[in-house]
Amino acid sequence: MIDILKESADLYKSFLELEYEKYDAVIKNDINTLDDIVSKEQVYYMKMRGVDQKREKLVDAMGCKGMTLKEIIDTDKIKSNGELIEKYNELSEIIQEVKKINSLCKTLIEVRMHKIDDALVQLGEKDKTYSNTTTENKNNSGKSVMLSKKV
Template structure:
């Protein structure tokens, strides 16, 4: 199953590079550097497309070997001992990177939400009656404020 290993390694490399970009994004959010943040968000789009392509490759390969209904962990478990060791290593690395990306992404989201609440409070103190960015607006993707880039 060398091909599956190669797909996992390629995915891990992609997520490693994406993780670096997410840390830069966090730094730009902390520094309120909206221009650099916009550029970073644009770069993220390319990563998302590459991730989708690799996911499609992985799915196609798994279908090709007749394990369409199996999870990646189940496929690794069913592999021979030699393949199992290298696939487990690649799988663990990819899992670690994805977990780290999720953590930094959640942190970015939290910082942005805190700042938006501060903006709402400041707007209320200035006599503005409605929330600038209410939870209902977020759910409906109907933002009233253009204080931050819509790309975030």
């Protein structure tokens, strides 16, 4: 379990660096770099899924299926392994930092999208963009949908 947590922490540290690069690219409006980073993120997601599958198999083998890592650590099955707790805490901190930077990126992108929508309205071009006006999505009616530069 310690090895899996270490592998996860290392993976998330690298991913966190990529998230900071993404944040810088969003701030600088560097679409090419942002597009490149999004492609790299897909590789990380696949690696994360692989590590997650390893962890799930180990948890099943331990007879702890359905339990969280925190619950497993708190059980008598682990016997207060200090290194395991340390790796768990390290991974938790990294994941919290990833969530924080991801939230900042999301907020910044939403603000920029709002500014683009406002500019389109002022230019009278709002009606010439794709929009979310399906019956399923009444809450977002009128919001423009921006497409990838690859489209």
